[in-house]
Amino acid sequence: MLKRENKTDVIIVGAGPAGISCAITLARAGKEVILIERGLFAGSKNVFGGAIYTQATKEIFPNFETEAPIERRNIEHNFAILGEEDSTTITYRKNDNSSYSVIRAKFDRWAAEEAKKAGAYIVEETVVRELIKEKNQVIGVKTELEEYFADIVILADGVNSLLAKQIGLRKDIDTKDVALSVKEVIKLDNQIINQRFKLKDNEGAIVEIFGGPMLGMLGLGFMYTNTDSVTIGLGITLNELAENNYRPYEILEKLKQHPTIAPLIEGGTLKEYSAHLIPEGGYKKIPKLCDNGVMIIGDAAMLVNNLHWEGTNLAMISGKLAAETAVEAIDKNDFSKKTLSNYEKKLKKSFILKDLKTYRELMDVMHSRKNAFLCYYMKKINAFFEMFTSVNGIPKKENYHKFIKSIFTDRKISELFKDIWAIVKLLWSILI
Amino acid sequence: MNLDKKLYTLKYSPDTESHLKPDFEQCKLCITKCCVNICPAQVYEWNEETQELIVNFENCLECGACRIACERQCLNWQYPKGTKGVTFKQG
Ligand SMILES: Cc1cc2nc3c(=O)[nH]c(=O)nc-3n(C[C@H](O)[C@H](O)[C@H](O)COP(=O)(O)OP(=O)(O)OC[C@H]3O[C@@H](n4cnc5c(N)ncnc54)[C@H](O)[C@@H]3O)c2cc1C
Numbered sequence: 001m002l003k004r005e006n007k008t009d010v011i012i013v014g015a016g017p018a019g020i021s022c023a024i025t026l027a028r029a030g031k032e033v034i035l036i037e038r039g040l041f042a043g044s045k046n047v048f049g050g051a052i053y054t055q056a057t058k059e060i061f062p063n064f065e066t067e068a069p070i071e072r073r074n075i076e077h078n079f080a081i082l083g084e085e086d087s088t089t090i091t092y093r094k095n096d097n098s099s100y101s102v103i104r105a106k107f108d109r110w111a112a113e114e115a116k117k118a119g120a121y122i123v124e125e126t127v128v129r130e131l132i133k134e135k136n137q138v139i140g141v142k143t144e145l146e147e148y149f150a151d152i153v154i155l156a157d158g159v160n161s162l163l164a165k166q167i168g169l170r171k172d173i174d175t176k177d178v179a180l181s182v183k184e185v186i187k188l189d190n191q192i193i194n195q196r197f198k199l200k201d202n203e204g205a206i207v208e209i210f211g212g213p214m215l216g217m218l219g220l221g222f223m224y225t226n227t228d229s230v231t232i233g234l235g236i237t238l239n240e241l242a243e244n245n246y247r248p249y250e251i252l253e254k255l256k257q258h259p260t261i262a263p264l265i266e267g268g269t270l271k272e273y274s275a276h277l278i279p280e281g282g283y284k285k286i287p288k289l290c291d292n293g294v295m296i297i298g299d300a301a302m303l304v305n306n307l308h309w310e311g312t313n314l315a316m317i318s319g320k321l322a323a324e325t326a327v328e329a330i331d332k333n334d335f336s337k338k339t340l341s342n343y344e345k346k347l348k349k350s351f352i353l354k355d356l357k358t359y360r361e362l363m364d365v366m367h368s369r370k371n372a373f374l375c376y377y378m379k380k381i382n383a384f385f386e387m388f389t390s391v392n393g394i395p396k397k398e399n400y401h402k403f404i405k406s407i408f409t410d411r412k413i414s415e416l417f418k419d420i421w422a423i424v425k426l427l428w429s430i431l432i
Numbered sequence: 433m434n435l436d437k438k439l440y441t442l443k444y445s446p447d448t449e450s451h452l453k454p455d456f457e458q459c460k461l462c463i464t465k466c467c468v469n470i471c472p473a474q475v476y477e478w479n480e481e482t483q484e485l486i487v488n489f490e491n492c493l494e495c496g497a498c499r500i501a502c503e504r505q506c507l508n509w510q511y512p513k514g515t516k517g518v519t520f521k522q523g
Pocket residue numbers: 013014015016017018019036037038039042043045046047048049050051052053126127128129156157158159181182183233235276277278297298299300303304309310311312313315511
């Protein structure tokens with residue numbers, strides 16, 4: 001291969017958690033790395049819930065708990081099942097530091113600065129339009145203005161990854177394998193947030209929301225607390241929106257008006273509205289992860305565990321594993337698919353592919369039985385508590401009998417059996 | 433709250449040329465016009481009179497949903513230039 005000017009060891013496309021973690025790992029190993037980001041700064045195009053997870057984040061940024069722009073330390077998880085008017089919430093509270101809420105425009109920017117300090121070179125406001133290939137090997141990238149060359153190109157360009165598609169590593173995404181999320185950050189006084197969510201100082205709370213205006217849809221809502229604001233949003237599978245002509249922001253408006261949610265955000269003012277896609281295809285939709293001279297990490301590789309709202313941790317650790325593979329390849333001076341496939345082996349050994357494999361059947365079951373699990377049974381949970389808490393002069397035994405009878409009359413027995421069978425199959429696939 | 437007020441919270445640096453290029457002839461044949469409803473920024477509007485799709489590309493949040501959902505798979509969808517488009521301050 002010709003020796004070219006502006007050639008470096010590694011080029012990474014996209015400065016999200018995946019790209020930044022990959023860059024910092026390479027820079028720390030003394031390799032030359034260029035990180036190219038299309039936004040004004042790292043984070044300026046990025047949207048999430050959300051929470052970052054301490055264990056994974058510390059693995060890349062050991063100092064983040066004291067240095068990074070963190071909003072709150074999450075001590076409470078709420079699971080809220082909303083009916084049309086009523087709701088049932090389960091709360092788990094523990095005073096530990098397993099996750100923190102952050103604002104991506106601040107956190108990603110800080111993380112990119114850390115990578116810069118470690119020696120990575122960051123090019124902002126630059127879109128990579130194409131990958132350059134020579135003899136079946138990716139050898140560089142074409143931006144709007146220039147061409148850059150490298151021994152290895154790593155794609156960290158997020159869920160849409162036009163680049164992975166361009167070189168045939170990924171097929172076009174199906175509408176059922178991706179969720180569209182809309183979200184609002186609502187400004188509220190720090191003290192008011194603490195009162196409403198029963199927090200003190202910088203403690204934070206998470207609310208995962210099922211049902212409400214999303215009853216019967218493959219969609220979930222979320223709330224997170226920041227220092228002086230509250231985040232509320234939802235994600236709904238794209239095929240659901242497209243087939244039913246739903247407008248995502250209208251569903252979000254309805255969620256904000258639900259009697260359980262409205263008091264939490266009352267009196268707040270909208271700071272920012274945003275939207276982003278979430279990969280939902282899971283294990284079965286993971287693309288080819290490498291080829292000659294190229295690897296794919298983070299959302300671009302569809303590495304998201306949607307049931308647990310985990311994405312940034314998979315992005316960070318996949319970035320780190322790809323960087324370690326790149327270091328080995330550079331030291332051997334071998335950038336073939338065979339050498340780079342060590343990245344896939346490392347992913348398989350890590351929690352990333354193990355977890356995604358555990359949930360491999362989840363989305364198929366949810367797609368086929370969403371009316372059961374995301375509507376019927378949710379309504380029944382609220383109906384149970386309505387019955388249990390009502391004081392109306394009707395003997396309790398009658399109430400119980402009526403409730404149990406309703407389970408069998410409101411849904412066909414054959415459907416109930418199918419539901420049970422689906423659960424058994426799902427649990428089998430998860431646990432065995 | 434209506435969508436205009438939501439979009440008003442965002443910082444945009446609009447380009448003069450659209451980064452979203454549907455094939456307008458295909459749009460005329462499109463039955464669902466699903467881009468009109470799914471787009472979180474209501475970038476697309478269908479003009480009944482002229483039978484044309486209007487693309488308010490300046491409002492785009494760059495999510496990519498329309499590209500994937502487009503009924504006739506006819507959307508030439510690019511990211512805006514590096515210095516253009518939306519900038520999230522929260523995200
Ligand atoms: C609504 C929502 C809520 C979420 N909540 C959580 C949560 O609470 N916790 C959690 O862990 N995860 C959450 N996730 C998932 C998480 O945000 C992602 O998994 C994670 O951001 C993936 O990181 P990444 O670096 O792979 O991709 P991204 O963060 O998407 O970064 C990709 C980067 O590449 C850049 N880019 C793209 N194309 C190009 C190009 N051609 N040239 C140059 N630059 C380019 C983009 O501008 C961007 O900066 C959530 C996601 C969404 C949408």
